[in-house]
Amino acid sequence: MHLRLENISKHFNGTEVLRQVCLADEIGKLAIVGPSGSGKTTLLRIIGGLLQPSEGHVFVDGSRVDYSENKLPHYRAGLGYVFQQNGLFHHLSARKNIALPLQVVHGVSEEESLERAQLLLERFGLVHEGDKLPAQLSGGQQQRAALARAIAASPKLVLLDEPTSALDPEYTNEVLDVINDLGKTGIRFIIVTHEMGFARHACDNLLFLYGGELLEYGTSSALFENPRTLQLQRFLSKLLEWRV
Amino acid sequence: MVERLKYIAGFFLAPKAGPVPHLKGALNYLLVCVIIIFLFWLSLSAISVTFNFSFLDFYGKRIWDGFVLTIQLSASSLIISLILGALVAAGQSTRILPLRYLCDVYVKIIRGTPLIVQIYLFFYIIGTAWGIDNRFIAGVFILSIFEGAYIAEIIRGGYLSLDSTQLEAACSVGFTKKQTLRYVVLPQMITRTLPALTGQFANVIKDSSLLSIIAVIEMTQALREISATTFQLFECYLLLGALYLCLTLPITFASRLFEKRFNYALKT
Ligand SMILES: Nc1ncnc2c1ncn2[C@@H]1O[C@H](COP(=O)(O)OP(=O)(O)OP(=O)(O)O)[C@@H](O)[C@H]1O
Ligand SMILES: [Mg+2]
Numbered sequence: 001m002h003l004r005l006e007n008i009s010k011h012f013n014g015t016e017v018l019r020q021v022c023l024a025d026e027i028g029k030l031a032i033v034g035p036s037g038s039g040k041t042t043l044l045r046i047i048g049g050l051l052q053p054s055e056g057h058v059f060v061d062g063s064r065v066d067y068s069e070n071k072l073p074h075y076r077a078g079l080g081y082v083f084q085q086n087g088l089f090h091h092l093s094a095r096k097n098i099a100l101p102l103q104v105v106h107g108v109s110e111e112e113s114l115e116r117a118q119l120l121l122e123r124f125g126l127v128h129e130g131d132k133l134p135a136q137l138s139g140g141q142q143q144r145a146a147l148a149r150a151i152a153a154s155p156k157l158v159l160l161d162e163p164t165s166a167l168d169p170e171y172t173n174e175v176l177d178v179i180n181d182l183g184k185t186g187i188r189f190i191i192v193t194h195e196m197g198f199a200r201h202a203c204d205n206l207l208f209l210y211g212g213e214l215l216e217y218g219t220s221s222a223l224f225e226n227p228r229t230l231q232l233q234r235f236l237s238k239l240l241e242w243r244v
Numbered sequence: 245m246v247e248r249l250k251y252i253a254g255f256f257l258a259p260k261a262g263p264v265p266h267l268k269g270a271l272n273y274l275l276v277c278v279i280i281i282f283l284f285w286l287s288l289s290a291i292s293v294t295f296n297f298s299f300l301d302f303y304g305k306r307i308w309d310g311f312v313l314t315i316q317l318s319a320s321s322l323i324i325s326l327i328l329g330a331l332v333a334a335g336q337s338t339r340i341l342p343l344r345y346l347c348d349v350y351v352k353i354i355r356g357t358p359l360i361v362q363i364y365l366f367f368y369i370i371g372t373a374w375g376i377d378n379r380f381i382a383g384v385f386i387l388s389i390f391e392g393a394y395i396a397e398i399i400r401g402g403y404l405s406l407d408s409t410q411l412e413a414a415c416s417v418g419f420t421k422k423q424t425l426r427y428v429v430l431p432q433m434i435t436r437t438l439p440a441l442t443g444q445f446a447n448v449i450k451d452s453s454l455l456s457i458i459a460v461i462e463m464t465q466a467l468r469e470i471s472a473t474t475f476q477l478f479e480c481y482l483l484l485g486a487l488y489l490c491l492t493l494p495i496t497f498a499s500r501l502f503e504k505r506f507n508y509a510l511k512t
Contacts, residue, residue, distance in 0.1 A: 050415055067420075077418025086409040087416075091431050101417040107277060149417070 001156050001188050003027045005045070008056035017042050017145045019212045021056070025158060029183045030190045030236070031199035031220065034180055035211035035235060040192040041161055043209065047190065048159045049076045061155075080158035082148030085166040088134040094145040095121065095130040098150060098152050106153050120148040124178060140171030144178055148239045151187060160191040176202070196239050200224050208232050297483075299474045303466075311468030311471075311487060317383055317462055318449045318491075320367070324388035325448070326441070330396025336400060353359035354393035359454050360391055367458045383455040383462075391448050398444065402437035403429070435506050446492040453488075463487055 001027065010018040018039045032040050045051040047058060052067040059065070065075055081087070088097045095117045100118055102113035121130045124144040133140050143163050150158050160179065164172040176195060180202045183189060198204055199220060206223045208216040210231045216223055227233045256272065258264050300307070311414045335347035354362070366386045410432065413423040456465035464484060471480035 048416065050412060072415075073420045073423075074417050076416055079416075081413075083409060083413065083416075086407060087413045089413060089428055089432075090407075091435060100427060101419070104420040105421055105431060154315075174433035 001028050002059075003157075005047075006059065008043070008053045008058065010039070010046065010047060010051070010054045013211045017212050018053070021209075021214045023207070023214065023217060025205070025209040025217075027188050028205070029188070029203045030205045030207060031177060031195070031203040032192045032207045033194070033199055033235070034188060038209040039212045040209055044159050044161050044190065044192055048079055049083050050081075056104045067093060069226065070156075077101075077153070078156055080153075080155040082143065082146045082150050082158070082160045082163045084162045085139070085142070086087075086134075088135045088142055088149070093131045093133055094126060094137065094141075097134070097145060098149045101149065102152055116152060117148075120152060121145075139167045139185075140174050143167065143171070143175045147178055147182070149177070151182065156188065158187060158189040160189060160193075162192050162194065167193060194239075196236070208235070210235070259412060274417055280492065284400070293478055296476060297479055299470060299476055299479070303470045303474075306466050306470065307463070307487075308482070310461060310463040313380075314452055314463040315447065315491070317380070317387065317452045317455065317460070318445070320384045321387040321452070322445055322448050324384065325391035325395050328388060328392035332392060332396035333403065336396070337403075351393045351396055354390055359390050359451055360457065362386060363454060364456060379458060379460045383452070383458065383460040387448065387452055387455065390451065394447070395441065395446060398437050398440045399433070402433045404442075405436060406432055410482065430473035436503075439499045439503040439506060442495055443503055446495045446499075449491050449495075450488060484493055 003023065005021050005023040008018055009016065010022040021043065032043065034040050042051065046053050049065060049067070057064050060138065066072075076170050085229055088094070091101070092100060095114065098117035098120055099110070099113040102108040103110055108116070118130070121127055124147065126141060126145060126148070129145070132142060134145070137145065144203050147158075147163070150160075156198055163179070164175050169173065172195070176198050179189065179191065180198075183202060191198075191203065201220075203220050206216075206218065206220040207214060208229075208231075210229075216227065216232050223232065224236065229237055255268065294482045324498070332350060335343050336351070338344050338347075360395055363386055366389070367382055370378070371382050376385065402463065408428065410428055410512040414428045419427065455462060456468060459465065467480045467484045471477050474480075
């Protein structure tokens with residue numbers, strides 16, 4: 001899938017959160033990293049059609065994303081989104097969370113949507129959790145169910161906003177493994193993450209945001225081995241500081 | 245000795261955690277009821293009242309009619325005030341400013357004045373001016389307008405308490421605004437507001453008693469009239485209280501039940 005960001009800027013009430021972000025590349029497995037408040041979530045929400053940029057355009061496979069109210073649902077339906085937490089509808093069981101968008105948005109019959117939900121639950125190790133409400137699932141199970149919902153309609157791209165940062169360490173790996181497996185089966189994703197090991201080894205490309213600007217973009221191995229900017233060097237060394 | 249006292253005291257204490265055992269709960273509940281009845285009986289014997297419910301034979305039909313009318317008044321008002329409350333709650337966040345402020349003023353005025361004032365004003369000024377002389381209709385109208393303001397606040401509160409991540413999640417799966425309303429906002433708001441709305445129904449029933457002042461012959465007015473002719477004041481009001489409890493207690497119970505189910509849906 002080809003993604004082109006053309007001079008994306010975003011301000012909230014006068015404060016500039018993203019400044020002139022440009023990018024044009026094939027997206028496979030992309031990690032967005034950067035310090036807190038650098039605009040990662042904002043950029044991801046713009047790409048996902050949840051937020052309109054103040055300036056600039058987004059192009060997906062050559063066609064420009066139309067941010068008008070009546071066009072957006074269709075665009076969003078073609079993507080999968082996983083939030084940091086609480087992204088599952090908490091009045092619906094894990095199974096219904098997966099099946100409902102299939103029925104309502106993608107026009108799948110109820111029977112088939114439930115069958116597909118069942119297959120996904122099995123695939124993500126949630127066979128016994130299908131009829132539980134999100135509040136009855138562990139954090140890791142919730143995120144796996146959210147992943148299942150995100151990929152249920154075979155989206156062309158999955159967007160993940162710090163899917164593990166609200167989790168205990170034991171669940172973090174379990175969720176990262178699932179994402180890694182998805183990547184191996186050819187699912188394209190953009191992940192905002194603070195898990196540097198994952199960004200380095202499981203992602204092909206890395207995008208470094210700093211103070212609302214795109215400072216570096218390249219293959220993960222290149223950026224980790226040869227950070228060109230001082231900011232990225234500092235960012236990486238800070239992260240290594242507390243490593244066991 | 246101390247051990248003994250401790251053992252006895254234990255009977256009156258709820259366990260530190262977990263539910264109260266059924267038998268213990270029931271016996272303690274019974275104890276409270278006995279104490280209340282005893283105090284009541286003590287007060288009555290102090291002013292040496294003896295009860296005489298013989299008027300029931302003669303006035304039973306009128307009391308029953310009043311009872312039915314109270315239910316009819318409350319049920320109709322509840323339905324109309326639910327619709328009104330939902331519209332007003334929606335109106336409070338509309339972009340059409342005159343409409344938004346109208347809803348705002350309505351809620352402020354109604355919630356800021358006693359029902360009795362509204363009943364007099366509506367019935368004698370607005371009712372007369374617009375020619376609404378059917379007392380039942382006027383009563384339902386006034387009660388609905390009064391309760392509608394409270395219901396609007398319950399509904400608005402329910403909407404504000406919706407988690408913003410839920411709305412964002414609805415967007416992210418591709419729901420349109422209508423689909424978000426139907427599949428996410430409404431179901432979540434119903435579980436959230438049902439306990440409070442059910443509780444409000446008990447209020448509607450009690451508030452309907454005030455319509456007696458414009459001579460709607462519901463339960464309170466029926467028993468007021470009977471007590472005025474029979475002079476059996478205590479008996480009449482005792483009966484009246486008991487009849488209201490018959491209506492409100494099951495509703496309170498249902499409200500609690502909904503609350504428990506709602507808590508269950510959010511926490512484990
Ligand atoms: N809706 C909003 N209104 C006003 N300011 C906002 C809004 N959303 C984000 N911001 C601001 O934009 C900046 C970037 O926010 P963003 O959430 O994109 O950062 P982030 O890189 O995702 O940070 P983190 O790692 O902490 O999640 C922050 O300073 C934040 O305060
Ligand atoms: Mg963020």
